[in-house]
Amino acid sequence: MNYYFSNYKFNSTNLCLYKDKVSIQIRSNEARLLSLLLSSTGEIVSKTKILDTVWSGKVVSEQAVFQNISSLRVIFGEHAIKTFSGKGYQWQLTAQTETASKNVKCGDLRQVNTTFRKRQAVVAVLGGIFISLLVSLFIINNVEHLDNEQLGVDIKLLPFSLESDSQSAVVINDELAFQLKSILSSSRYIEVTLAAVDVLFMDYTNTPDQYFSQLVGKGNTTLVLSSNISKRGEAYFLRYELHGISDKWSGEFQSPSIEGVLQQLAIHLERVASTPSLLVNDKRHDVNHLELELLHRRFPADVIIFERFIVSLQNSGNLNKALILAEKLKSLTRNDLLHHARAELLLGNILVEQGLSDSAELHLSAAQSLSAQLGHFQLQSDIAKSLSLVGRNRQNYHAISKYLRRAMYFARKAEDPVRELSALNYLYIFNYKLGNKTKALSLLEEAELILYGSGLPQVHYSQIYLHKAISADNVNDKEQYSRELLALYSPKQENWLVSSAQTLLVELLIEQQRWQEANSLFIDHDSFTITESYLVATILLAQERMSQAAIYAAQSFEKSTMAGDQLASLNAALLLFTVHSEMGNQLEQARYRKYISDKSTKLWAEINRDALSQAGLSNRITF
Secondary structure (H helix, E strand, O other): OEEEEOOEEEEOOOOEEEEOOEEEOOOHHHHHHHHHHHHOOOOOEOHHHHHHHHOOOOOOOHHHHHHHHHHHHHHHOHHHEEEEOOOEEEEOOOOEEEOOOOOOOOOHHHOOOOHHHHHHHHHHHHHHHHHHHHHHHHHHHHOOOOOOOOOOEEEEEOOEEEEOOOOOOEEEEHHHHHHHHHHHHHOOOEEEEEOOOOOOHHHHHHOOHHHHHHHHOOOOOEEEEEEEEEEEOOEEEEEEEEEOOOOEEEEEEEEOOHHHHHHHHHHHHHHHOOOHHHHOOOOOHHHHHHHHHHHHHHOOOOHHHHHHHHHHHHHOOOHHHHHHHHHHHHHHOOOOHHHHHHHHHHHHHHHHHOOOHHHHHHHHHHHHHHHHHHOOHHHHHHHHHHHHHHHHHOOOHHHHHHHHHHHHHHHHHOOOHHHHHHHHHHHHHHHHHOOOHHHHHHHHHHHHHHHHHHOOOHHHHHHHHHHHHHHOOOHHHHHHHHHHHHHOOOOOOOOHHHHHHHHHHHHHHHHOOOHHHHHHOOOOHHHOOHHHHHHHHHHHHHOOOHHHHHHHHHHHHHHHHHOOOHHHHHHHHHHHHHHHHHHOOHHHHHHHHHHHHHHOOHHHHHHOHHHHHHOOOHHHOOO
């Protein structure tokens, strides 16, 4: 029998599910359960009947029923299946039926009897195989020849943070951690251990490095999961962060019940916990992006995977494709208020980056309205911050200041000092760039008061040290604040604050021709970061050691290109163009001139306007 409901089709004979004529992967138990519910439309189906029909007499717990019901709700929405306490479940969506052909295989809906469409299908299949092979090779080479279903992953589960309705108090809750551990006990590859550490979600996520190494030891396949549950109105919201050796997954779920959000989290963890980006210390953007694309193809209804895939496209500069997929995400989440708001925010961010401020403002305003309905202060803060970028595009300082202050207000209501400081950091940067130095310095004092009152660890002072270094008139003060910032981080710890401080310090040492100190900053040549390779090349260029400068600049270019860091690769390309100009190497000049011309963004060109002018490249860049 074929069942048609919403934009889905389900063939109960072959257990095939389609959305908009595209095949969706669904587990056999879920498909049999869906078939039972659809064939019993209007009836309340008991747990006993489900166990007898779906599992055919096998001994399984009632928890298996709940888990599979939750999986179907993730695909079709919470409203698709109604729970009758103590009685069972009932299918809620209106479905049309027709007799199904017995010899149709899953996937046949997309086959069309024209040569052109057949060729398209072959190309698509070959493309899919190629992507699968690349990711599979990566997994095999880096995770000891184990595939996604077999890989053993240990998760250290921190106690849940549980917020009251008023958000006035947050408490540690071990019982919820035991409940999630119980749900995941049937997992074939996830092993959960309860961590003997009482730390609140916000404390852990604000400074994960402080806890991660002591929790996981030396195990690459050990992850740390921290979660927070809050209630707003009649809905529960679960935020989580899953940290691995070099990356993390994070997201949020919404449900009318705590059990519902726990089930959604468990299903999602089954999909992402063994991804190579979590388990392997490799930051290659091309591999991580392929991993995300494969995950999205496998689980198209998982909105957290979908959103992360779109953000990956956005970060790599593929804004048009990101925009198209963000529209699809918006359509997919129309019955999910939380993720619909997030889809509107994502659309707004992409349009801001494209310079389409009016369209961006429409989507961000829609996101703000939805997040206000939810009473979601963190999301409202993020949206206000994005609206400030619309003001930046319009060169409207009043709008920039208004929205950043609004972002700080909502962050404060959410009791999230890190978000509040992030918005204040943007406000400082805008004021400093506009020459409002007195105002900028007063904002630094405000940031220090926020930090002092929040009790955040010392590492969060790094932004203040950086801004003080940038704005200091005295070179000794610049050097002091730069070195104080670097002292807060362990060697090889890479983030934009460390890179900025390293760059300031190198510029100062080059200006003063303190070559011995400059050369001694970077000594571990075999493990240079992108920024370190770039800065070593800059030092060598200043010393007119061109051949060596070209080697390290090329290292920075290669690493940043492979990592998908477009701004860093453009910086390295400009440096390589300059070095090869000094060496008179016209072929290499032409190569990097073309790269800069093809890949430049308006923002990067504006930041590097003087350097581009000195290199004679200003007239080569058009937008």
